[in-house]
Amino acid sequence: MILVTGGSGYIGSQFVRTYCKQKPQEKVLVVDNLVEGHPEALEGLSNVVLERLDIDDYDGLKRLFSMHEIRAVVHFAAFCYVGESQEDPGKYYQNNVAGSISLFRAMEDCGVRKLVFSSSCATYGTPINVPIDESHPQNPINVYGLTKHLVEQIIKGYADTRGWSYAALRYFNASGADRSGVFGESHDPETHIIPLALQVAAGKLDQLQIFGDDYDTPDGTCIRDYIHVEDLADAHIRALNKLEIQEGGIAINLGTTFGASVKEVVDICQEVSGRKVKHVFCPRRPGDPARLVADATKAYEYLGWKPKHDLRSIIQTAWTWETNKRY
Numbered sequence: 622m623i624l625v626t627g628g629s630g631y632i633g634s635q636f637v638r639t640y641c642k643q644k645p646q647e648k649v650l651v652v653d654n655l656v657e658g659h660p661e662a663l664e665g666l667s668n669v670v671l672e673r674l675d676i677d678d679y680d681g682l683k684r685l686f687s688m689h690e691i692r693a694v695v696h697f698a699a700f701c702y703v704g705e706s707q708e709d710p711g712k713y714y715q716n717n718v719a720g721s722i723s724l725f726r727a728m729e730d731c732g733v734r735k736l737v738f739s740s741s742c743a744t745y746g747t748p749i750n751v752p753i754d755e756s757h758p759q760n761p762i763n764v765y766g767l768t769k770h771l772v773e774q775i776i777k778g779y780a781d782t783r784g785w786s787y788a789a790l791r792y793f794n795a796s797g798a799d800r801s802g803v804f805g806e807s808h809d810p811e812t813h814i815i816p817l818a819l820q821v822a823a824g825k826l827d828q829l830q831i832f833g834d835d836y837d838t839p840d841g842t843c844i845r846d847y848i849h850v851e852d853l854a855d856a857h858i859r860a861l862n863k864l865e866i867q868e869g870g871i872a873i874n875l876g877t878t879f880g881a882s883v884k885e886v887v888d889i890c891q892e893v894s895g896r897k898v899k900h901v902f903c904p905r906r907p908g909d910p911a912r913l914v915a916d917a918t919k920a921y922e923y924l925g926w927k928p929k930h931d932l933r934s935i936i937q938t939a940w941t942w943e944t945n946k947r948y
């Protein structure tokens with residue numbers, strides 16, 4: 622059995638559904654406090670048990686680890702709003718860092734020493750060179766990125782002293798929805814550009830704000846690396862499989878290596894939806910680099926992983942979800 626924290630959230634639930642499809646004989650224990658998660662995202666999965674629990678609850682976690690034979694943990698649970706992390710750093714240190722420490726103490730005390738961790742390209746900060754590979758210095762420029770960097774360091778400490786095996790997966794911009802059209806992204810508030818642009822197309826929002834059109838990029842808008850949530854799920858399963866047979870720790874970027882500008886995203890959203898995405902240009906936001914694009918060579922070499930979805934497919938699946946959203 623594996624334990625998945627944050628498994629009813631956007632990326633975590635995609636991982637759980639994919640894992641159950643690929644390994645129908647395996648059981649999954651999801652730990653989620655449902656602050657952001659949606660139980661509907663795990664509907665119909667007979668080998669999944671959802672425990673409503675906060676990862677800060679060390680005794681509750683220890684009880685679960687002693688009740689079940691857990692081989693490995695996949696740790697998605699975290700708060701993920703960069704803006705909020707700047708306004709309320711303590712909330713992020715408490716949930717993302719202290720919560721992770723509580724989880725890791727319970728794991729160590731119960732002899733569970735294999736971990737896949739949701740890290741982020743936000744740990745790199747402003748890039749010195751692009752595409753960014755894993756040896757790029759990690760100098761986060763916001764509290765959210767700092768919490769992810771701190772947790773990576775804490776995990777490394779467990780690996781060095783207690784022999785843990787881990788993969789810290791640094792995602793770039795997670796996006797898209799399950800191909801079924803029945804599961805997808807649902808954040809409140811939503812801050813990601815693709816769902817926001819599609820909400821404008823669907824008439825749920827008046828206009829999209831685009832922050833900065835004077836960057837040093839071909840069309841002046843920021844370039845980001847959008848990676849489909851199904852591709853992320855696939856990479857997690859590969860990382861888990863590796864941990865079963867190989868010891869040690871590794872950090873791996875998960876991105877496509879292809880960047881797209883905000884204007885390109887808006888254009889494809891208009892083409893796919895057949896509707897206008899009304900937008901307005903606003904001043905740059907502090908701390909938004911012009912380009913964030915992954916060098917994903919290591920993911921290919923170590924995990925044999927290559928993304929299957931391109932930006933159009935990301936936007937097509939997200940549009941199907943946006944127009945049929947159930948939660």
Ligand SMILES: NC(=O)c1ccc[n+]([C@@H]2O[C@H](COP(=O)([O-])OP(=O)(O)OC[C@H]3O[C@@H](n4cnc5c(N)ncnc54)[C@H](O)[C@@H]3O)[C@@H](O)[C@H]2O)c1
Binds near residue numbers: 627659676716742
């Ligand atoms: N979405 C992205 O583009 C992106 C990029 C890089 C990294 N990440 C990381 O991926 C992970 C998943 O992101 P997401 O977009 O699916 O977010 P999400 O908010 O949809 O999912 C997070 C889940 O964790 C749960 N959770 C939060 N704090 C908890 C706690 N203390 N105890 C138990 N459960 C808790 C929430 O209820 C939610 O179900 C996060 O760690 C995030 O930092 C996301």
